[in-house]
Amino acid sequence: MKRKILALLMVLLMTFALVGCLDLRAEDPYNSPATYEQVRLDMLQSVEPSVIVVQTETGHGSGIIYQVEDTDVDGEYLYYALTNNHVVEDGGEMKIYYGDDETVIPIQDYQANALYDVAVVRFVSDLSFSVKEITQIAENTTIEIIPGQDVYAIGTPADLENFNYITSGVVSLAAQPYNNVNNLVIMHNAEINPGNSGGPLFNLNGDVIGLNVAKDAWVSTKNGDIAAEGLNYTLNMNTLAPVIRGFSAENYIEVVRTPKLGVSVVEISDYLETYPGDADQFEAGASGLVVAGFDYTRNAVDVLEELDLIVAVDGTTISDIASLVAILDGADFGDTFAVTIVRLEGETFVTHTYDITLS
Numbered sequence: 001m002k003r004k005i006l007a008l009l010m011v012l013l014m015t016f017a018l019v020g021c022l023d024l025r026a027e028d029p030y031n032s033p034a035t036y037e038q039v040r041l042d043m044l045q046s047v048e049p050s051v052i053v054v055q056t057e058t059g060h061g062s063g064i065i066y067q068v069e070d071t072d073v074d075g076e077y078l079y080y081a082l083t084n085n086h087v088v089e090d091g092g093e094m095k096i097y098y099g100d101d102e103t104v105i106p107i108q109d110y111q112a113n114a115l116y117d118v119a120v121v122r123f124v125s126d127l128s129f130s131v132k133e134i135t136q137i138a139e140n141t142t143i144e145i146i147p148g149q150d151v152y153a154i155g156t157p158a159d160l161e162n163f164n165y166i167t168s169g170v171v172s173l174a175a176q177p178y179n180n181v182n183n184l185v186i187m188h189n190a191e192i193n194p195g196n197s198g199g200p201l202f203n204l205n206g207d208v209i210g211l212n213v214a215k216d217a218w219v220s221t222k223n224g225d226i227a228a229e230g231l232n233y234t235l236n237m238n239t240l241a242p243v244i245r246g247f248s249a250e251n252y253i254e255v256v257r258t259p260k261l262g263v264s265v266v267e268i269s270d271y272l273e274t275y276p277g278d279a280d281q282f283e284a285g286a287s288g289l290v291v292a293g294f295d296y297t298r299n300a301v302d303v304l305e306e307l308d309l310i311v312a313v314d315g316t317t318i319s320d321i322a323s324l325v326a327i328l329d330g331a332d333f334g335d336t337f338a339v340t341i342v343r344l345e346g347e348t349f350v351t352h353t354y355d356i357t358l359s
Contacts, residue, residue, distance in 0.1 A: 043206040044152060044166060049130035051154045051164050052098055054083045054107070054121060054198060056091030062155030062199030063087075063096075063121065064208060066134045075126045078108075082134075082244070083198030084213055084235075085112040085119045094255050095297060096123050099163045103127070104296040109252040115179055116243050117213055117235060119198075122252065132200075134208045136241035143207050143238060145174045145186055153190040153212050153234075155199025167191045175236060178213075184239050186210050189230030201234040210234035259333045259358035262298025265289035267320050268309065281307050283342065283349050287319045291341075303354040304341065311351075312340040331358055 032038040054063045063083035071078050081096070088094060094107040105123050112119035135141045153167045169190030178184040190201065192212045201210040216231035271290040272279055282290075288311040294301040310318050313327050314337055327337070340353045 040150075040152075040204065043202070043204060044154075047132055047200075047202055047206050047208075048154055048164055048166075050132035051199060052081055052096050053156045053160060053163065054081070054087050055095045055097050055104075056088065057093055058091060060097070060156065060160065060195055061087030061197040062195065062212070064134075064200040064211075065129055065131050066137065066208070068129070068131050071124060076124055077126070077128075079123050079125065079129060079131070081121050081123070082200075082211060083119050083121060084211060085114050085117045086213075087198045088112060088119045088121060089114070093257050094121065095295075096121075097160060097163075098129070101294070101296050106257060106297050107255050109254045111247045111252045113243050113247075115181065116184065116240060117179065118211065118240050118243060120244065120247055132208060134237060134241070136208075136237045137244050140241070140245070143203070143209055145171060145203075145209055145236065145238070147171050147174055150204050151186075151188050151190050151209070151234075152202045152204075153192050153196060153199060153232075154202070155192065155196035155212060157193035157195040159195070162195070165196075169230070169232070172230070176233075178233060178235070181239070184236060185213070185233045186236050188232055188234065190232060191215075191230070192232050192234075208237055210237050211240065259328075259331050259335065260295065260298055261328070261337070261339070261356055261358065262295040262300040263291050263304060263310075264293035264295075265310065265321060265324065266292045278307070281344050282309055286342065287311070288342070289318055289321065289324060298359045300339075300356050303356065304339070305343065308341040308343050310339060310341050314338050315340075328358075333358055 050065045052063050054061045061083050063081040065079050065081045067080035069078045088110050096105040105125050107121045107123050110119055110121040149171050151169055151171055154164050156163050157165055167190045169188050171186055171188050173187040175183040176185050176187055192215055196212045199212045200208045201212055203209050212234050214233045216228040218225040219228045268286060268288055268290050286309060288309045291304050291306055291308040312318055316327055318324050336355050336357045338353050339356050342349050342351050
């Protein structure tokens, strides 16, 4: 019996000791045992806050804030960010996304060069954003790029949930032609994907050596197409810098915003076809438009919620997207609409009507 009690006490003591160790490790910050890794961690931590998402009406790309100026309005700043031309061309209304839905800022204007696939977007904000100076632009310098050196790509591939995703690799070819322009791209194996376009490529010093632009997804062979690996292209900042310095203030193109409620909607039948498990969120046989998302630069987000069912606007029944478009057609900034929704609150469906001003 004494042996059993002693064994039990030993198990309990070991359990408490292990729990203590686990708690301590969870609270203890990570310190790299390798100097090289710590250099990389410190570098990425310092440059990552300047990397952004450029959202358009057709998708998104990435970018980097590289310059800031005071404006005539006290407390507001004019920020400059680099991205690809193919991100902003025909993009319609554009916004800066900074990792959360609360920090979404309209882009004021942009300027681009299609041949070099580079663009500068500008936005005004009273927020303080990290700015990464690019010496090739600011100081007219050239940064050496050599095969074998480490490189790090930061951007937002595929989905906004992957905000500022980091990949690493090495330079494979330092100065290759692209778009019939000599020395325009660096080839490397730091993986990039759709959404990475316009995001920066850093060396281990934290210098921006280029803007990520494309990848080869497939290689054609006599046996058919084979998935490619590690064939990634980045626009060489040494080559881009003179083009960017040549952009002039009078050539910026204003991004024209149109009045909108600021919601993404889906007809309820289509929504339930995609998400049949959400059927209990709506009354049986209900018709209307499901609120699926928001434009956080507009007003609807202040009063509506995701999965609200829009059933009427200004007293007119809304059964499909066409009926909503017809009501809003020709509206101006400042016009106010009474939007009626049905919302599940606990176990009860409650009807609310909110006045939403187009912004």
